Amino acid sequence: MAAVLVRGALLRRLGAAPVRALGVTCISPSHAKPRQLSSSPVVGAGSAARHWQLERVVAVGLLGAVPAGFFFPGAVVDYTLAVLIPLHGHWGYDSVIEDYVPDSLKNVSKILMYGITGATFAGLMYLNWNDVGICKAVKMIWAL
Secondary structure (H helix, E strand, O other), X not given: OHHHHHHHHHHHHOOEEEXXXXXXXXXXXXXXXXXXXXXXXXXXXXXXXXXXXXXXXHHHHHHXXXXXXXXXXXXXXHHHHHHHHHHHHHHHHHHHHHHHOOHHHHHHHHHHXXXXXXXXXXXXXXXXXXXXXXXXXXXXXXXX
């Protein structure tokens, strides 16, 4: 205990201050900015924070729309799913491409992703407009 206090005092003299985060003491320079370790958006980040919020709205919307499709099937739920499913998948694939695809393949991957998202949206809208709708189509598949 005394060694920790002496070491902390010595580090403060050298311009470093102990920082407590998640129950662990880390030493950081006194001029360093604290980092935010959170899954919430950074305040003042502008469009990135807004995008993060929209992703959460779409995810929560899917949490409500999928069960609604089983209990209250209809055109409103079908068209809501036709928008939310491709959007949710698009943002998920975009994150995967940004994190795991090599830089040399990112442009091709993004073009392919936009094509798949557009085709998914168009197919779901076609299913809703010219056929039985998403909810009834899923029920028909399950009835096989």
